[in-house]
Amino acid sequence: MKKLPSTSDFVTRGRLAAETDSNIETIRYYEKIALMPAPRRSESGYRLYGDAARRRLRFILRGRELGFSIEELRSLLSLVDGGDYTCGEVHEMTVEHLENVRTKINDLQRLERTLANMSAQCEGGEVPECPVIDVLFGKPVLGPLEK
Amino acid sequence: MKKLPSTSDFVTRGRLAAETDSNIETIRYYEKIALMPAPRRSESGYRLYGDAARRRLRFILRGRELGFSIEELRSLLSLVDGGDYTCGEVHEMTVEHLENVRTKINDLQRLERTLANMSAQCEGGEVPECPVIDVLFGKPVLGPLEK
DNA sequence: TCTTGAGTCTGTAGTTACTACAGGGTTTAT
DNA sequence: ATAAACCCTGTAGTAACTACAGACTCAAGA
Structure with missing residues (x-):
C-alpha cells in the first residue's frame, strides 16, 4: 500500500x-x-x-x-540556532505571548456573554422578528450589553 | 478644517x-x-x-x-433583506456561533495553562538553557502538559 | 518488460477580511 | 489661483497555509 x-x-x-x-x-x-x-x-x-x-x-x-506566530518561532529558532540564547530571552517571549492569549480569552468571554444574552432574549419561535437582529441593528435591549 | x-x-x-x-x-x-x-x-x-x-x-x-464571519452576516442580512426570516433561523445561527466562541475559549484556556506552566519552569536567568525550548523540542517536563 | 498507481517536483492561485498604495480627478479653503 | 484634503480606480500585500495543474520518478504486479 x-x-x-x-x-x-x-x-x-x-x-x-x-x-x-x-x-x-x-x-x-x-x-x-x-x-x-x-x-x-x-x-x-x-x-x-x-x-x-x-x-x-x-x-x-x-x-x-x-x-506562537511564525515570526515568534523564527526568533526562537534563531536564538537556538545561534546557540547563545539565554533563558531570559525565551522567557520574555513566552510571557508576552501568554499575555496575548489572556487578552484574547477575556475578549472572547465578553463576546460570549453578549451572545448568550442576545440568544436568551429570543428562544426562536416562528415570529418574524428577532431580538438578535435588533441588537445588531443597534436597538437597545433589556439585558446590559457589555462593551 | x-x-x-x-x-x-x-x-x-x-x-x-x-x-x-x-x-x-x-x-x-x-x-x-x-x-x-x-x-x-x-x-x-x-x-x-x-x-x-x-x-x-x-x-x-x-x-x-x-x-460573526462575513458569510454569517451575509446569511443574516439575506434573511433580513428577504423580510421573511423567523426568529428561529436567527437564533440557530447565534447559538452555533456561541458554541464556536465557547470552543475557542476552551482551547485558549488549555493553551494558557500550558504556557503558564512552561514559563513557570524557568524564571529567566542567564543560563543558556531553557525549559521552554525543551518543551518545544518535545522533551518531557515535570508539570503535565495538557493535550 | 511494460504498465499502473502512488509519490514527488515546480509554480501559481485561492483562502479571510481587510489595508495600503499609486496615479489620477474633484472640491474646498485661503 | 492654488494648495490641501477629498474621492476615484485597480492592484498588491498581510498570515499561514492549502490546493491545484502539468510533468517527472519510482516501485511493484502481470
Missing part, C-alpha cells in the same frame, strides 16, 4: 509529513519562508530529510499549536 | 467611515463583495450614502465585533 521511499535514515517529504502529522505542503512552505533549511536532494531531485530536520519541524509544529 | 461634503442627508464614503468608526477602504470592500449595495453617485462619481446604508453598515460592523 504505502511505500514511501527512504534512504537509510533519510525520508521524503511525504513521509516526514506523515511522521509529524503535518501537511506535505506545509513543509515546503516552511522551506520557502526559510523557517526550515533547504534539505539535501536525491539524484532525481526529491527532498531528503534527516533527524535534525525532523526535530526542527516538530519544534515548529508544537510552537504553532501553542499559538 | 474637516469639511467633508454632504448633500442633504447623503454623505461621502469618508464621512460614513468617520461616522461609523470604520475604515474608508472597508466600506469599498463590503461593496465589492456585495455585502453593501452599490450606492448612488454624485455627478463627479463620488459615492453617496443615505440612512439605510448607514444602518446596514452599522449592522455589519457590530456583527463583526461579535465575531
Whole structure:
C-alpha cells in the first residue's frame, strides 16, 4: 500500500509529513519562508530529510499549536540556532505571548456573554422578528450589553 | 478644517467611515463583495450614502465585533433583506456561533495553562538553557502538559 | 518488460477580511 | 489661483497555509 521511499535514515517529504502529522505542503512552505533549511536532494531531485530536520519541524509544529506566530518561532529558532540564547530571552517571549492569549480569552468571554444574552432574549419561535437582529441593528435591549 | 461634503442627508464614503468608526477602504470592500449595495453617485462619481446604508453598515460592523464571519452576516442580512426570516433561523445561527466562541475559549484556556506552566519552569536567568525550548523540542517536563 | 498507481517536483492561485498604495480627478479653503 | 484634503480606480500585500495543474520518478504486479 504505502511505500514511501527512504534512504537509510533519510525520508521524503511525504513521509516526514506523515511522521509529524503535518501537511506535505506545509513543509515546503516552511522551506520557502526559510523557517526550515533547504534539505539535501536525491539524484532525481526529491527532498531528503534527516533527524535534525525532523526535530526542527516538530519544534515548529508544537510552537504553532501553542499559538506562537511564525515570526515568534523564527526568533526562537534563531536564538537556538545561534546557540547563545539565554533563558531570559525565551522567557520574555513566552510571557508576552501568554499575555496575548489572556487578552484574547477575556475578549472572547465578553463576546460570549453578549451572545448568550442576545440568544436568551429570543428562544426562536416562528415570529418574524428577532431580538438578535435588533441588537445588531443597534436597538437597545433589556439585558446590559457589555462593551 | 474637516469639511467633508454632504448633500442633504447623503454623505461621502469618508464621512460614513468617520461616522461609523470604520475604515474608508472597508466600506469599498463590503461593496465589492456585495455585502453593501452599490450606492448612488454624485455627478463627479463620488459615492453617496443615505440612512439605510448607514444602518446596514452599522449592522455589519457590530456583527463583526461579535465575531460573526462575513458569510454569517451575509446569511443574516439575506434573511433580513428577504423580510421573511423567523426568529428561529436567527437564533440557530447565534447559538452555533456561541458554541464556536465557547470552543475557542476552551482551547485558549488549555493553551494558557500550558504556557503558564512552561514559563513557570524557568524564571529567566542567564543560563543558556531553557525549559521552554525543551518543551518545544518535545522533551518531557515535570508539570503535565495538557493535550 | 511494460504498465499502473502512488509519490514527488515546480509554480501559481485561492483562502479571510481587510489595508495600503499609486496615479489620477474633484472640491474646498485661503 | 492654488494648495490641501477629498474621492476615484485597480492592484498588491498581510498570515499561514492549502490546493491545484502539468510533468517527472519510482516501485511493484502481470
